[in-house]
Amino acid sequence: MSEDSATEMITEYQDEQIVLDTVNKLEHREDHSVLEADMVKGEPLYPHELTRDAVLSMYIMALFFYLSAFVPPPLHGAADPTAGTAFPPPLPDWYLLWAFGCLKVAWDIEFTIFGYHFFLMTAKVWGTLVQGMIVGLVVAVPFIDRAIGFLIDPQYGDVVNRGHERRPIEDPVRAAIGVYGIAMVIMLSIYSINANVAIYYPEINTKVLSQVTLWGPLGCAFITYLFLDRRRSEGAKPLTDEERFALYTDGIADRRMQRIYEFKLNRCYQCGLCDDICPVRDMEGEHELNIIFNTFQNEHDGVAMWSCITCGMCTAVCPQNIEYVDYVLEQRALTTSGAMS
Amino acid sequence: MSRTKPYSRTIPHPLFERLIVEDAMKEEKEPWKPERPHEYGYFPGCVDFMDVEVKFTHLNKGDADHASIAAASIKLLNYAGIDPLILDMNVFKCSGHDQLWQGQLEVFDTLKEHNMRRLKESGIKIVTCSCAECYRTFAVDYDLPNTLGIKVEHITQTLQGRGLKFKAPEDVTVAYHDPCRLGRMMGEYEAPRDLIQLVDGAEMVELENNKERALCCGVSSMMYCNDATKAVRRKRLDQGTDAGIDIMLGGCPKCYMHMQCMLNEERMNPEEGHHHDYEMMDLMQFLVACLEEKS
Amino acid sequence: MAEIDKNFMSTYQKVATHDGESEPIQIWAKDSSSYGGVGTDKLGIWGSVVAVDFDICVADGACIDACPVDVFEWIDTPKHPASDTKAIMSREPDCIVCRACEEVCPVDAILITDPGDIGSGAEPASSEQAEETEVPTEALMEAPVAIVSDDTSLFFHKPNKWLTRTKDVLNKEELPSTGIEKAKDMFKELRKQTLDSLPRGKDYLALVDNEKCIGCTQCVYFCNFASIDMISWDLMARTSQFESKKALILEDTCTGCTLCAFACPVEAITMEAKI
Structure with a gap:
């Protein structure tokens, strides 16, 4: 076979039609079709979800009409602030009691400079300062996290915020601060209703309560720190996802046994780092293959599952340590066993 | 024309994988006993199988030689003063990593059962692998440290800190x-x-x-x-x-x-x-x- | 005498041998009187695995072109009525049983018998035949490697001196076996199974499954009829320099010899009946 004649033949048959015919033939071969198990789609918004929501809301409206027609509300006369001192005094809703407590608390911390008296802990200062601080902290959280992430991992900190979550046992100081906050909220709530407390427990007067409110949370925080630090030095590890999954679902016999991966996936906040780093996606193109997103939508058509090279890069960058490869492992086993039967 | 295969899949795979599946499905029940007790066991894995497959193709026109990885590992272990028990592929089977990740759980379970039994019979304390996949499979999927109490090491970990030059x-x-x-x-x-x-x-x-x-x-x-x-x-x-x-x-x-x-x-x-x-x-x-x- | 006798192994007798490259070639004839030796008009059937009826052979030369492992070469047979030269299977042990020659022979003078089937025939296997069955199975493994290694022009390779050194060090001492022998036997068996399960012949056509094809070009190197081409497909990729390659069988020249299916490392090539 001379080289020239071979080249001629190849050139001759590079005809587009022949290529198309072959492709056509390939596409219609039965044993290369996509598995049906992989074709499960999510529920569409229209009409399924819209209809369901409409029916439900109409049902609730009907319930309201029924109640207002047959069960009239027990309305009394309007409140009169001039009628005299109400006792017990009116209180805010229970979830705002702690803020109310902040305004009421006064530990009478007082000092004198050059003959002037300063009351540091008056209700006004305390209430404004503390509430402002709390709101300020909430606002500052992302910036604090980013700054700390940068300090922990200077190589990647500027590119990726690698704020892996911490379990209390891994960081007793932060856990103690958290416990202090929670205890403080509870104590301030109790302190705010001191008048009510005094009715039932006359021995707990306001002075005792204020001292407990000051020192109690600090004590809680200290005990927490000591406990966690000791556990950590004993070598205790935070619960793994599997252990927590078992803990949460234990005793719920009827509940569908969720896969661990789904459980972990609930923590995904779709930052997209996995998608950015995925080497397969990098090669296949932006809109062609979005492996993890497709999986999240349960809309993969089999391609994503089988073209994953299980290199684990997505887990390496995931702030939540979600193990995509675990999912691939499970899903492949399911599909293969399903296809075999 | 339909060819009967031990499993059904449309994912491309080399003949090498069929070799492993074929090997996995052969039943071997006779007990095995090593000649003398060893502390270390070296698991070569399927490099020999790979060699056969790849040697056939023109891509091996170079001089790729996978079996030499196993030989080199044994040589290095000896050099480091370790006398390992060779977990010979006549006695053992592939660790099943590929089958697990291809979703063939049945094959994997067969392989796992066989290898666990053999490892128990071998009486070794530490198993070392030159293959990262075998290492992961033994350590995580077989969970050898917890099930049989056998420590799993990659060969680099075994050789580390032994004063080699x-x-x-x-x-x-x-x-x-x-x-x-x-x-x-x-x-x-x-x-x-x-x-x-x-x-x-x-x-x-x-x-x-x-x-x-x-x-x-x-x-x-x-x-x-x-x-x-x-x-x-x-x-x-x-x-x-x-x-x-x-x-x-x-x-x-x-x-x-x-x-x-x-x-x-x-x-x-x-x-x-x-x-x-x-x-x-x-x-x-x-x-x-x-x-x-x-x- | 339209074509070679399919049952010659049981009906014919062994009358003589001829020197092959490595092993003697068996010559068969109806009886000893119907074989006259080279230079006469009575030649009989030559070869066992690759059997050619020299009385039919017209020296067309198609088999020499078709054979992927160069089993055949010319031998002068003066005074024979059909032709003056014949295709002798001097490298018979190299045969990979692709049956390409069977297909191209215009007078159907060639019959390929699988080496494994020779012993199971009516005639009891002699020691010589047992040897024959051994060698071609080995050839099944080794022969294709030999072909591509002749083809040096396309390949520039710098030997890996580091790996050579590794091998030198390892060869110096005897290390325990890791069980490679088992793999070799199994692999041979598997290749044989693959080939046996494929239909072959003029009525069949190789078909590449694009999903499975990994674009390794192995089949192109194996195809003896230049009937496989690597087609480039545009791949929508961020790395634009990369394009996809898939094998495409050209139907007109494909002889259905299954050689590409044999070569394919991922079993992407199957044989389909011609429409």
């Missing part, structure tokens, strides 16, 4: 390619690097993506060697050229196999213009090449 016959620049299974999945980045540092005359450079961010060799569990995965591999090889290395070292025979395949294919088709002028080697092969002559 190597000398490269000539100055050479090398880079270490982190296998996914050893690096990201088992978290071992330092042991292979430490070993490379022991080689006198070998300068180690890091590739652009290393350690946790190391790029994959492109194929996992011998499935889907397609264009996208080849592109992943080519990207990795390009990084080697950028780093100006002479040899790229891998910790996993599969990485060695896939990279070597790509390099040979490029040399086979020079008209395509992709060329990487360096060699891919397994770390064990490189270390054996750097053994000092005994006087």
Whole structure:
């Protein structure tokens, strides 16, 4: 076979039609079709979800009409602030009691400079300062996290915020601060209703309560720190996802046994780092293959599952340590066993 | 015309995988007893099987030799003063990593049951593997430390800190390619690097993506060697050229196999213009090449 | 005498041998009187695995072109009525049983028998035949490697001196076996199974499954009729320099010899009946 004649033949048959015919033939071969198990789609918004929501809301409206027609509300006369001192005094809703407590608390911390008296802990200062601080902290959280992430991992900190979550046992100081906050909220709530407390427990007067409110949370925080630090030095590890999954679902016999991966996936906040780093996606193109997103939508058509090279890069960058490869492992086993039967 | 296969799948896989499945399905029940007790066991894995498959193809027009990884590992273990029990593939079977990741749980369970029984009979304390995939499978999927009380080590961990000395016959620049299974999945980045540092005359450079961010060799569990995965591999090889290395070292025979395949294919088709002028080697092969002559 | 006798092994007798490259070639004839030796008009059937009826052979030369492993070469047979030269199977042990020659022979003078089937025939297997069955199975493994290694022009290879050194060090001492022998036997068996399960012949056509094809070009190197081409497909990729390659069988020249299916490492090539 001379080289020239071979080249001629190849050139001759590079005809587009022949290529198309072959492709056509390939596409219609039965044993290369996509598995049906992989074709499960999510529920569409229209009409399924819209209809369901409409029916439900109409049902609730009907319930309201029924109640207002047959069960009239027990309305009394309007409140009169001039009628005299109400006792017990009116209180805010229970979830705002702690803020109310902040305004009421006064530990009478007082000092004198050059003959002037300063009351540091008056209700006004305390209430404004503390509430402002709390709101300020909430606002500052992302910036604090980013700054700390940068300090922990200077190589990647500027590119990726690698704020892996911490379990209390891994960081007793932060856990103690958290416990202090929670205890403080509870104590301030109790302190705010001191008048009510005094009715039932006359021995707990306001002075005792204020001292407990000051020192109690600090004590809680200290005990927490000591406990966690000791556990950590004993070598205790935070619960793994599997252990927590078992803990949460234990005793719920009827509940569908969720896969661990789904459980972990609930923590995904779709930052997209996995998608950015995925080497397969990098090669296949932006809109062609979005492996993890497709999986999240349960809309993969089999391609994503089988073209994953299980290199684990997505887990390496995931702030939540979600193990995509675990999912691939499970899903492949399911599909293969399903296809075999 | 329909061919009967022990499993049904439409994912491309080499004949090599059929070999392993065929081997897995053969029942072997006779008890086995090693001649004398050993502390260490060395599991060569399926490198021999790979060799047969790859030797057949033209991609081995180069001189890829997978069996030499196993031989080199034994040699190095002996050099380090360890006398391992060879977990011979006549007695053992493939660890089943590929089957697990291909979703063939039945085959994997058969292999696992067989190997667990054999490991129990062998009476070893520590099993060491030269393959990152076997290492992960034994440590995580078999869970040997908890089930049989056998410690699992990668061979780099076994050789680490034993006072070995190597000398490269000539100055050479090398880079270490982190296998996914050893690096990201088992978290071992330092042991292979430490070993490379022991080689006198070998300068180690890091590739652009290393350690946790190391790029994959492109194929996992011998499935889907397609264009996208080849592109992943080519990207990795390009990084080697950028780093100006002479040899790229891998910790996993599969990485060695896939990279070597790509390099040979490029040399086979020079008209395509992709060329990487360096060699891919397994770390064990490189270390054996750097053994000092005994006087 | 339209074509070679399919049952010659049981109906014919062994009358003589001729020197092959490595092993003697068996010559068969109806009886000793119907074989006259080279230079006469009575030649009988030559070869066992690759059997050619020299009385039919017209020296067309198609088999020599078709054979992927160069089993055949010319031998002068003066005074024979059909032709003055014949195709002798001097490298018979190399045969990979692709049956390409069977297909191309214009007078159907060639019959390929699988080496494994020779012993199971009516005639009891002699020691010589047992040897024959051994060698071609080995050839099944080794022969294709030999072909591609002749083809040096396309391949520039710098031997890996480091690996050579590794092998040198390892060869110096005896290391325990890791069980490679088992793999070799199993692999041979598997290749044989693959080939046996494929239909072959003029009525069949090789078909590449694009999903499975990994673009390794192995089949192109194996195809003896230049009937496989690597087609480039555009791949929508961020790395634009990369394009996809898939094998495409050119129907007109494909002889259905299954050689590409044999070569394919991922079993992407199957044989389909011609439409």
